[in-house]
Amino acid sequence: MATHGPSIVPQLVENTLSVAIGSDSADVLNALACGAPLGEDLALALLKRSDLPTEVFEQLSKNTVVAKSRKVKLAIVAHAKAPRYVSLALIRQLFTFDLMRVALTPVVPGDVKRAAEEVLINRMESISPGEKLTLARQASGRIAGELLDSDDQRIVRVALENSRLTDTLVIRALTRPGSSAELAYAVCRHSKWSLRREVRIALLRNEHTPLTRAVEFSFALPRALLKEILQNSRLPGSVKASILKKHAERSK
DSSP: OOOOTTTTHHHHHHHHHHHHTTTOOOHHHHHHEEEEEEHHHHHHHHOOOOHHHHHHHHHHHHHHHHOOHHHHHHHTTTOOOOOOHHHHHHTTTTEEEEEHHHOOOTSSSSSHHHHHHHHHHHGGGGGGHHHHHHHHSSOOOOHHHHHOOSSHHHHHHHHHTTTTOHHHHHHHHHHHHHHHHHHHHHHOOTTTTOHHHHHHHHHHHHHHHHSHHHHHHHHSOOOHHHHHHHTTTTSSSHHHHHHHHHHHHHHH
């Protein structure tokens, strides 16, 4: 009589666990989530279920599988049913691009997305230029807006092309104290953002906006509004005077 030996035992265990993953019993699913034999693949298979009880996420977050697996942590945080306190506790353990994915996943609650963005923003100084370029191109609008502060012109240019970037975020970057000259120049030259009325107003308040572009932007504004904008502008006094003079000459 043939014997299978101990090599078949792991396969039998895995097959049994695979069947258990489809169970309707909360007790079975909880036992799976905290069980020692649960590997990364089975944990990920379990997390594909959309109807998991809260307790399963709690047990999984305490399982040694989660402590070792980047993929399982991401799957928990990105799951629509994951309790916020479990997701928020795991977010700081995620890698840069996993955080980016969390912030872009539609089913993730808004506060969890914002937490992922906050972790990314707090890590910016330690993120490499290459990773920043990828974030500028692919991340959420808020992250792209933060990268508009970069001293690297490549990153600024790429961030301005991010499809999730909004007028509000560009304006916020332009009006932020200490915003870079590179940003003002890049926005002034941009085929999309340089045409937006509110962005132009923000540029008229930015100390780095070149005189020729500031004059051009001023021509589309009523003189009374222009004076009001320039009163709160960081442009040098001589530049403000030149803008008002050229604006008045054109209006004659």
